[in-house]
Amino acid sequence: MDKMPKWADVVLTPLISLFLAFAISGLVILAIGESPWEALKTMVTGALGSSYGWGFTLYYATNFIFTGLAVAVAYHAAMFNIGGEGQAGLGGLGVAMVCLFIPWPHWSLALIAAMIGSALFGAAWAYIPAILQAKRGSHIVITTIMFNFIAAALLNWALVNWLRPIGSMDPASANFPASTHLPKITDMFAGFGIEWGKHTPANITFFVALLACLAVWLLIWRTRLGYEIRAFGKSESAARYAGISPTRITVIAMLISGGLAGMMAINNVMGEGERLILNNVEGAGFIGIAVALMGRNHPIGVLLAALLFGFLYQGGGELALWTSIPRELIIVIQALVILFTGALDNMVRMPLEAFFLSRRRRGTAERS
Amino acid sequence: MDFNTIIQILDSSVRLMTPLLLACLAGLYSERAGVFDIGLEGKMLMAAFSAATVAALTGNVWLGLAAGIAGSLALSLVHGVASITFRGNQLISGVAINFLASGLTVLLGQKIFGLGGRTPNLSGGARFSEIRLPFADQLRDVPVIGPIYADLISGHTILVYVAFLCVPATWWLLYRTRFGLRLRAVGENPASVDTAGVSVTRLRYAAVAICGVLCGLAGAYLATGLSAGFVKEMTAGRGFIALAALIFAKWTPWGALFATFLFGLLEAIANRYPNLEIGPVTIPSMFMNALPYILTVIILAGFVGRAIPPRAGGEPYVKER
Amino acid sequence: MTAETAKTGGPAAAPQDMPPAIELRGISKAFGPVQANKDINLTVARGSIHGIIGENGAGKSTLMSILYGFYKPDSGEIRINGTPIQITDSMTAIRAGIGMVFQHFKLVRNFTVLENIILGAEDGPMLRPSLARARTRLRELAEEYELQVDPDETIDELSVGHQQRVEILKALYRQADILILDEPTGVLTPAEADHLFRILNGLRDEGKTIILITHKLREIMEITDTVSVMRRGEMVASVRTAETSPEELAELMVGRKVLLEVDKSPAQPGTPVLEVRNLRLIDDEKVERIRGISFDIRAGEIVGIAGVSGNGQTQLLELLGGFPEKGAKVSGEILMNGQSLDLSGRRSDAATRRARGIGHVPEDRQDEGLIMDFAAWENVAFGYHNTPEYSNGIWLDRKAIRTDAEGKIERFDVRPPNPDLAARNFSGGNQQKIVVAREVERNPDLLLIGQPTRGVDIGAIEFIHKRIVELRDAGKAVLLVSVELDEIMSLSDRILVMFDGMIMGERDPETTTAGELGLLMAGVTDTPAEGAA
Incomplete structure (x- = not known):
């Protein structure tokens, strides 16, 4: 028998971990002489109190959905893809090339092409670590870390030596043509005559991200490929017994993962920046790790966790604006969430298991 | 390129490799004992911050050094609790530690x-000064x-x-002492150590x-030796x-x-020649900066x-029947 | 039960009434809801060899782990040489003179023998003096007990038998008076096992106390002075070996009369289904695991492969099943229904083998046959998930799989009959039934089946044996690999014996004897050329 009910494992453990992470964050705020309660109020008002706040929260959440799903898909195949940062950066390069070098008649076509372009570039960047893991046994965690740095250097080079418009000193590409500008959510509301989230970057990509959640769910739990990915992730020897090729699954799972990370670029590069700048990913690739861990690698969990981190990001920005708490507080919270949900999960789970076990024992004792 | 330039580049390589060497040896101890550590970066950062802060407040670099080691040790303890006591995922714990350091240093700073x-600029007794070895000046003209x-x-x-003395010391400790034997064994097969009655x-x-401790030295060197004070994200990927x-x-x-040394040399060359020209080919500095990572992948x-x-690296030890 | 009462425990006791080396009183241990040891009492006299026998999961290893300080008992008392002792960790056990040779060796593979010996028993903080002393002591021990082994060789380069010697030497170096060996012969050839027994006899004659854990009756009868039987966590009997019989022990072990004979009619072999010609396999470490073997299996017969584990049987099964170890090089020819199989190319994978009509119940169901975290119904499709019955375009046909799973669970009497339960929550026997149901009901032309009843309870053994015979009677070919000689002899229509990657000979189960097979398993053969043919 399982040691504790499934609901407890799926819902209770992450909630307690989250609570611990926030409790310690509160202590950190206290330690720097601020009030956690005030901080929370500022964050909630700033991120959720207005459609303006929501516009940013959803924008950030969109990034994190993509990078969170990327980590989650790889995780199902028992791989820890820390390379989301580099893959998303390369995705940006793909988006820039699609938008700059091809004249698009309409944004919808540009969006589809940019989705393909970003996914291809992100996937390509994940391909090398994947094939090295599959064929040569190079540890994917280390190679993806290395590839983050290589990606940063590559992007730096591309922006300085290639995409930078002549005469500009800024390591950034030219602005994308207007025909590639994606509709903002505020524009969509305006279409219905409702004023919502003016001057916020949330755009149509949010709905693409929701579709991506659905697609990943279908992939993992409904398709033959998903079955193979999960089986391989649980046991490589069993997968081989069942005729599932470890090389194929490693590569495919990483391609999907890298593609998802790359697609983040349609949100930040195409939807918000409308040009490619240096360091455009801003750590979203790493937040994907926290999001996937907190969301237990399930698309619904990833969606909820991404919204939470979107809130934290927007709220953190507001904190820096209205209080003397730097926005780096978010990085601390992010670190604590990763620590408690990903590395210290046994610390939470062990007492819980003991609790449910003793309850069950008592239950059976009463029945007999 | 004349002899003096070579000496200058090598000298700068030595300075740049020192934090790498200390952190690398730090990782060596941990990973040889079977605990993967991708949190070297975070520990160095935390150490750099603590060292610079205490040195700036007290004006004493030695107190700064002690604080640097303490800061790094605190994060090591977190890693230990997560990956040894609670048998958590060592890689995830390392990632968390990197972020924790990255956020906390700015918040506290x-x-x-x-x-x-940032911390204020350090000077005088708040920094490690350069040691002039005996007869350095007299011998310069030989x-x-x-040179x-x-x-x-x-x-x-x-x-x-x-840092340089740590190399033979580590070798001696690993291969000539009881502690080293056990350390290497616990990274290869912890069950062998456990069944021999030694605590894994x-x-x-x-x-x-x-x-x-070694990450603490590395970070302290960065903030109080190589530079004069702490700046945000000053480790800049050195841990990796x-x-x-x-x-x-x-x-x-x-x-x-x-x-x-190789990686320090690459950095020194990249610093000196932002666009290195070898014959008709110009090698951009970005490439030089990325070279350590590319070499490692190869x-x-x-x-x-x-x-x-x-x-046994990366595997939490669970007793088996 | 035991006559000795150490309560008064005075020094007045005569030498022959010396306190027993080991005395366990009322030891109990539970893991979560599982009671692994229940109120165990055990007395082992000094200078004797005591066997503990029981089925897999009977609690033998748990009990010994408690004695070695790996687990803390929930209740009970341990006495060593009459003194009560709390064994909280392995160090306490070692200090009390207990040494343990685990089934899976606890050696550091890239260390030398010497380094392994001193690990944890160094004389001081510096290695050199410890190594020098160990070298001398090792030479003495080697001469005393026939335990020769090169002290400077790394473990990786040693044979399994020699690795085991290192483990024994480790214990002796720590001056163990009590030596516990957990299933020591599982990986040994009969010759190596004989050598081990000689060593053990020598140790006993020196006054050491030895506990031998095994599930092999033959070994118990051969070497022990006294024997205890464990069943489902309880100690059901302790007797003098001379006063019991294998039949009685077997009955005690399983709790009722064992039906080792399988009810089956004579085989009616048809045309060859599988033809293996000069098959070779060289593994990643350049070791030739299968050395040019040839054999046929015909429709309607069960061919059993007997052998000590580790003589190439596993590699043979994996190779036929389409998943040889990574980096292995394969040569030779295999014909399935007259058509050759791809041995190393793209079509050499397990999925293609299944499509060609080869079903496979693997040796290790937990690591290969099942995904332990998947629900039972998901496991029913494992390996066949891409077949039209179970899929629909890119989708998995979950409804079809579930319906099929419910049917299989009913027909194979899998308990509890809950298709949503994860595989790990079923007992060993029921897990195996899920695997057997999946493979047998595909009606394969050839069924590969490895260790079909390892860790399976008696009721399920009979059930599984019946299904295998039914498949044969339906005109299918079966290749059975088992380390249980009894199983091979009662189930097979022909027996091939493997030793060191070769087939040493073929025997008719009706006419051969366990002794004859044992000799072949040890590499002793009257027709040495046969393997190379």
Whole structure:
């Protein structure tokens, strides 16, 4: 028998971990002489109190959905893809090339092409670590870390030596043509005559991200490929017994993962920046790790966790604006969430298991 | 390129490799004991911050050094609790530690100094000064050996010499002592140590603590030796280069010396020649900066020698029947 | 039960009434809801060899782990040489003179023998003096007990038998008076096992106390002085070996009369289904695991492969099943229904083998046959998930799989009959039934089946044996690999014996004897050329 009910494992453990992470964050705020309660109020008002706040929260959440799903898909195949940062950066390069070098008649076509372009570039960047893991046994965690740095250097080079418009000193590409500008959510509301989230970057990509959640769910739990990915992730020897090729699954799972990370670029590069700048990913690739861990690698969990981190990001920005708490507080919270949900999960789970076990024992004792 | 330039580049390589070497040896202890550590970066950052802060507040670099070690050790303890006591995922714990350091240093720095995460510039007794070895000036004019002794070997801070001494010391500890034997065993097959009546937990904590101390030295050197104070994200990926060097070194102390020297040299060359021209080809500095990572991937791919990590690395130890 | 009462425990006791080396009183241990040891009492006299026998999961290893300080008992008392002792960790056990040779060796593979010996028993903080002393002591021990082994060789380079010697030496170096060996012969050839027994006899004559854990009756009868039987966590009997019989022990072990004979009619072999010609396999470490073997299996017969584990049987099964170890090089020819199989190319994978009509119940169901975290119904499709019955375009046909799973669970009497339960929550026997149901009901032309009843309870053994015979009677070919000689002899229509990657000979189960097979398993053969043919 399982040691504790499934609901407890799926819902209770992450909630307690989250609570611990926030409790310690509160202590950190206290330690720097601020009030956690005030901080929370500022964050909630700033991120959720207005459609303006929501516009940013959803924008950030969109990034994190993509990078969170990327980590989650790889995780199902028992791989820890820390390379989301580099893959998303390369995705940006793909988006820039699609938008700059091809004249698009309409944004919808540009969006589809940019989705393909970003996914291809992100996937390509994940391909090398994947094939090295599959064929040569190079540890994917280390190679993806290395590839983050290589990606940063590559992007730096591309922006300085290639995409930078002549005469500009800024390591950034030219602005994308207007025909590639994606509709903002505020524009969509305006279409219905409702004023919502003016001057916020949330755009149509949010709905693409929701579709991506659905697609990943279908992939993992409904398709033959998903079955193979999960089986391989649980046991490589069993997968081989069942005729599932470890090389194929490693590569495919990483391609999907890298593609998802790359697609983040349609949100930040195409939807918000409308040009490619240096360091455009801003750590979203790493937040994907926290999001996937907190969301237990399930698309619904990833969606909820991404919204939470979107809130934290927007709220953190507001904190820096209205209080003397730097926005780096978010990085601390992010670190604590990763620590408690990903590395210290046994610390939470062990007492819980003991609790449910003793309850069950008592239950059976009463029945007999 | 004349002789003096070469000496200058080598001298700068030595300075730049020192934090890499200390961090690489730190990783070596931890990983040889079977605890993967991708949190070297965070520990160095935390150490750099604590060292610079205390040095700035007290004006005493030695107190700064102690604080740096303490800061790094605190994060090591977190890593130990997560990956040894609670048998959590060592990689995830490492990632968390990197972020924790990255956030906390700015938060605390802003609180203490209000300079947006920086510490004030350190000077005088708040910094490690350069040590002039005996007869450095007298020997400078001797051809070849003179400049090597006076400009390359002499004139570094104490931590540079400590770092270099750590290499033979680590070798001796690993291969000549009881502690080293047990440490290597626990990274290869912890069950062998456990059944021999030695505590796996204690050994691994010891290794993780040594790792913390060395990362502390590395970070303190960055903030109080190489630079004069702490700035946000000042480790700038050095922890990961150290990790790369460790793989390059195949987890051996002398290998670590060689690998970190190579990476230090690359950085020194990139610093001196932002666009290195070799014949008609111009090599951009970005490429030089990325070279350690590219080389490591090539090594990992096994095209140039195979890097085999300690067998039990990354695996929490669970007693089995 | 035991006559000795150490309560008064005075020094007045005569030498022959010396306190027993080991005395366990009322030891109990539970893992979560599982009671692994229940109120165990055990007395082992000094200078004797005591066997503990029981089925897999009977609690033998748990009990010994408690004695070695790996687990803390929930209740009970341990006495060593009459003194009560709390064994909180392995160090306490070692200090009390207990040494343990585990089934899976606890050696550091890239260390030398010497380094392994001193690990944890060094004389001081420096290695050199410890190594020097160990070298001398090792030489003495080697001469005393026939335990020769090169002290400077790394473990990786040693044979399994020699690795085991290192483990024994480790214990002796720590001056163990009590030596516990857990299933020591599982990986040994009969010759190596004989050598081990000689060593053990020598140790006993020196006054050491030895506990031998095994599930092999033959070994118990051969070497022990006294024997205890464990069943489902309880100690059901302790007797003098001379006063019991294998039949009685077997009955005690399983709790009722064992039906080792399988009810089956004579085989009616048809045309060859599988033809293996000069098959070779060289593994990643350049060791030739299968050395040019040839054999046929015809429709309607069960061919059993007997052998000590580790003589190439596993590699043979994996190779036929389409998943040889990574990096292995294969040569030779295999014909399935007259058509050759791809041995190393793209079509050499397990999925293609299944499509060609080869079903496979693997040796290790937990690591290969099942995904332990998947629900039972998901496991029913494992390996066949891409077949039209179970899929629909890119989708998995979950409804079809579930319906099929419910049917299989009913027909194979899998308990509890809950298709949503994860595989790990079923007992060993029921897990195996899920695997057997999946493979047998595909009606394969050839069924590969490895260790079909390892860790399976008696009721399920009979059930599984019946299904295998039914498949044969339906005109299918079966290749059975088992380390249980009894199983091979009662189930097979022909027996091939493997030793060191070769087939040493073929025997008719009706006419051969366990002794004859044992000799072949040890590599002793009257027709040495046969393997190379």
